[in-house]
Amino acid sequence: MPLPKIDLPVYDFTIPSSGKVIRVRPFTVKEEKLLLMAIESKVASEIIATVKQVINNCVQDEIDVDKLPFFDIDYLFIFLRAKSVGDQVAVSLTCNNVLENGEECGHSFEVEADVSNVELIRHDGVSDDIKLGPASGVKMRYPNYGIMRKLEELPEIDKKTHIIVSSIDYVYDKTGMHSYKDYTTDELKDFVEGLTEENYKKLERYVDLFPSISGKIESDCPKCGFHHNVRYTEFYDFFI
Numbered sequence: 242m243p244l245p246k247i248d249l250p251v252y253d254f255t256i257p258s259s260g261k262v263i264r265v266r267p268f269t270v271k272e273e274k275l276l277l278m279a280i281e282s283k284v285a286s287e288i289i290a291t292v293k294q295v296i297n298n299c300v301q302d303e304i305d306v307d308k309l310p311f312f313d314i315d316y317l318f319i320f321l322r323a324k325s326v327g328d329q330v331a332v333s334l335t336c337n338n339v340l341e342n343g344e345e346c347g348h349s350f351e352v353e354a355d356v357s358n359v360e361l362i363r364h365d366g367v368s369d370d371i372k373l374g375p376a377s378g379v380k381m382r383y384p385n386y387g388i389m390r391k392l393e394e395l396p397e398i399d400k401k402t403h404i405i406v407s408s409i410d411y412v413y414d415k416t417g418m419h420s421y422k423d424y425t426t427d428e429l430k431d432f433v434e435g436l437t438e439e440n441y442k443k444l445e446r447y448v449d450l451f452p453s454i455s456g457k458i459e460s461d462c463p464k465c466g467f468h469h470n471v472r473y474t475e476f477y478d479f480f481i
């Protein structure tokens with residue numbers, strides 16, 4: 242007799258960037274193992290491929306992972322994590338409370354973070370249309386998950402410019418709108434690095450204010466008793 246197929250629960254998930262509701266199921270144990278192995282490998286291309294594959298397996302409706310902004314995938318991933326493995330994640334904190342003797346407490350301790358209350362923080366007053374001159378400018382977009390994860394591997398000095406380059410959708414001037422697809426990455430990089438400091442800063446502001454995911458931890462330091470109320474934005478280590 243064939244083994245029975247046990248149905249997995251299905252949940253509604255609202256895609257943050259579009260508000261579209263999709264149906265998702267949690268990770269299976271096998272998928273969780275694959276994710277763990279990929280994350281432990283620390284190889285970006287492997288992590289990206291595995292996360293994308295598992296997300297495609299879990300989403301029951303048609304979506305194109307490569308067309309969604311990176312923060313949609315981050316957010317969905319945390320949602321699936323909470324539904325699959327659990328809401329609680331052990332996070333290590335180091336107490337930075339300055340004691341009466343003028344020294345930092347420095348005590349490290351583990352706290353449980355609740356990932357079901359993470360939120361997507363959006364910043365007001367950020368336009369994707371950035372004027373660089375009287376008739377010229379750039380139309381920006383959010384990089385997808387694969388691009389963004391790869392860029393995070395770059396050395397700090399190059400990272401910002403590459404994130405900016407990967408966020409350009411169109412460049413426009415008197416002659417019209419020109420898609421980023423019409424240029425090589427090197428051409429776009431030269432364009433960005435050829436800007437004045439003032440214009441560069443406008444593009445930098447756009448990427449600095451990307452929507453970001455943030456969670457909250459409240460805990461008392463067991464050594465000095467200081468009450469910590471911290472926000473965390475790094476979700477990478479959640480599976481290890």
Ligand SMILES: [Zn+2]
Pocket residue numbers: 336337338346347348462463464465466467
């Ligand atoms: Zn302390």
